């Protein structure tokens with residue numbers, strides 16, 4: 262997983278070779294190399310690639326994690342129909358949905374999302390979003406979910422999101438899960454930059470973004486008409502080169518990266 266040559270990190274030169282079937286095969290067959298292992302297939306960059314940060318001869322074109330992705334106290338893994346009740350327990354709450362772009366969900370909303378788009382197990386191309394459930398390693402309870410979206414192949418950009426059951430709030434679980442997603446984004450998908458967009462009133466989310474090392478870059482004033490009112494947005498970001506000097510308390514994968 263670590264110590265690989267500098268790679269081209271985009272699907273652009275290699276997309277024709279990267280089929281969904283490859284991702285499925287990788288997911289099914291690759292054993293975990295370590296606690297944040299990701300099965301990846303590397304392809305040669307096409308000669309004359311116009312991708313400015315393609316420096317080498319290898320291309321990492323998918324993110325197909327070997328599940329569960331582990332952190333100190335959590336397991337991240339795809340959601341399933343067995344999670345309906347646990348998801349409803351927090352995604353149906355108005356206070357959880359106040360600053361996120363969806364309304365409180367009912368069972369039908371959850372089932373529809375579980376069928377698509379939450380059924381995705383890998384990121385294969387720009388625009389794909391991976392939503393993973395976060396369960397307690399101790400007892401398997403689902404306490405929240407995290408999202409990674411590959412927003413731009415050309416610019417190597419992604420976005421993260423997180424929604425947690427307030428019953429398990431204030432214990433650092435959400436930050437731990439979001440940090441694990443940054444490992445996927447930077448170490449495995451090899452993104453250049455990851456952002457988080459936060460409603461300026463959502464102080465818990467802003468604190469979380471800062472806690473995982475993201476830098477606040479902007480405070481946009483009344484940039485969105487959101488749920489019936491003009492709202493401000495805070496934009497947080499982290500670059501790959503900043504990520505490499507970021508550590509997170511208790512994270513074994515961070516130690517592994519440092520030992521490279």
Ligand SMILES: CC(C)(COP(=O)(O)OP(=O)(O)OC[C@H]1O[C@@H](n2cnc3c(N)ncnc32)[C@H](O)[C@@H]1OP(=O)(O)O)[C@@H](O)C(=O)NCCC(=O)NCCS
Nearest residue numbers: 357423424425430431432433434435436458459465466468
């Ligand atoms: C955003 C959200 C995930 C933050 O939840 P949270 O409980 O504050 O975050 P964490 O689980 O990381 O817990 C962090 C808190 O636990 C505290 N904490 C206690 N024990 C801890 C431990 N062992 N390790 C780390 N932190 C610990 C931290 O100090 C921190 O408190 P603080 O924010 O007052 O400084 C949650 O509010 C949420 O799901 N909101 C609804 C959805 C939403 O708005 N999502 C964001 C969209 S941008």
